Amino acid sequence: MCLRSIRPHIFLRRVIPSEHEFSQEYLRNFYDLNYGKIDKEESFNGWLKTEWSRFNTSVNRRNGIFLFWSLFVSIACVYNLIFSTILIYESIWNDFYRHWILLNLSADSIYLLDMFIQMRTNYYRKGVKNVKPSKMASNYIQSFRFIFDFLSLIPFDLFLLKAPNLSLLRVNRFLKCYRIRETIDLIQTKASLHTLFSIFQIILVCVILFHWNACVYYAVSLWSYTVMEEVTDDDWPFTFERVSDVYYALCDDFRCQDELFPEENREMEEREEYINELVQFWENKTAELEWSIFAKEYSQTFYWSSLTMTTLGEQPSPNLSEHNILEIVDTIVGVLIFAVIMGSVADLIAQSNALRTSQQTLIDGLKQYMNYRNLTGEIHSRVIDYCQYTMDEEIVSSEEEIKQQIPRKLYLRVNKFNQGNMLQSHKFFEGLDCRLLQDIAARFRLYRFSPGDEIVSIGDFNRELFLLCSGELLEFEIDNRIPKVKNEEGEMMGASTLFWFEGDKFDHRSQRRIVSHGYSEVYVLERKDLFDVLCDFEGIRPEIVDRARKDQFERGIIAKSNAAEESEFRTLTQRLEAARKGMDTLTRRIEDARISFNSNSRMMKERISRIEHSFISLF
Known part of the structure; x- marks a missing residue:
């Protein structure tokens, strides 16, 4: 197989001197020197393709x-x-x-x-x-x-x-x-700030439209100077007289009465009569803030453009037919464009209130339902308070809705990442295989609880593991109103008690009451789901069982640290084998019963037959 001539990798350019020709023989010598001799030409080709593929990078539109x-x-x-x-x-x-x-x-x-x-x-x-x-x-x-x-x-x-x-x-x-x-x-x-970004888009579009229209107005104004004999500040074209420079007083305190022009006995409407006196009075007491020519031109044309396109008017009347045409076109375009812009603003307002509107509709429906069912005031207030909480916290979707909207594999990966990391930080699951923890995390389900909700009651079977996502949970012992344990975010409860051993003092029932302190979100793992996962990890299962047995022995739940596990801890293969043996035993017993029945039935028939013959012989 002959080698194809290809373009040199950037790394090879650094090590190959410029006087060397980039030949296949030189590449082979370089490969032999750095990676050892090769017997087959395909190995060299494979290395060369790998080195070249590193340069073939692509750009991802989503990063x-x-x-x-x-x-x-x-x-x-x-x-x-x-x-x-x-x-x-x-x-x-x-x-x-x-x-x-x-x-x-x-x-x-x-x-x-x-x-x-x-x-x-x-x-x-x-x-x-x-x-x-x-x-x-x-x-x-x-x-x-x-x-x-x-x-x-x-x-x-x-x-x-x-x-x-x-x-x-x-x-x-x-x-x-x-x-x-x-x-x-x-x-x-x-x-995340979609509303603000949309407002920025609208502002940018308005600025560009006003800018183009301002340039058109200025160009038409320049043309107007060539066809009009005289242009005053009352005419339609642009003039510098409409944008004067700014003058401000030089006195330290502008409110000082001593440096103001005396106008006590004069009418403000008659200032034009003594305008020369005002100019002479302020001639050496003011400073001028000069604007550049471009600033005056652009500010006035942009101002004219914004007023015209928003159809606010208050502009000088057109002097020429061309001026009329531009005004009409601006008015039509302005009405159309700003109708679209106002529609976009209305959509933004509707979208920003969509969540609150939908939740308010839900609250109204719940009120009607509770009134129809004649529910008590306490339950009524608890439901309304929870709805108000979800509205304030902007909780828009439930776990099931998210699960339905995204692919199942992606949802499992999200769960594995979040709950898997939380499990890894707890002592009971510390150091275990990450694959096991991820499979366990995929079985969690999210539940939300209101203040005072009793998640676990005293005497309930230990069938759930709780992983607190947000909020606080309180644990109470029997006949104790003061919480013994206060669990915060990330805490885990009931891991070891999911395993039921022989000799349990409490018959596998909870001796603590778990209550939600406020609004809380809790991931719950069912006992059956945990055992289904452990059946796929036979090598790790004994270690977890030993940890649970040791923890229960230290807490005084079981009397012996070597208590035997019950049959439900067996793997699926073991359960099937036990079921097969049970079926065999049952089949043997049925067969024995059938044989015994047939034997007894035959004996009974023989006895009845003898009795019949005896009875007949008497007569």
């Missing part, structure tokens, strides 16, 4: 690294959405044109790198993850994402060398904005 990268791409998209039109303002074009070019190159670099990353992004086909580089690249190239990415990187902005003021040549970069939608979906699957 945090891809999410952070998507955020960078989204920032580049938002940059293009905003700054592709910003050069309409002449002050920006004069002062920041070179900076704008550098930022454009940075955004384009992010676009280009994102294409490479998406070519290395794995995907699922028929439920199977594909991580082969050729398949990942082919899947990306055949998708709409590649078409949009390719079109968005066509360098139309090279025409800026001929016409530097045509910044809208970068409008094809907007095709990349589908990545913003993908980033939003990724964030919503991982973030």
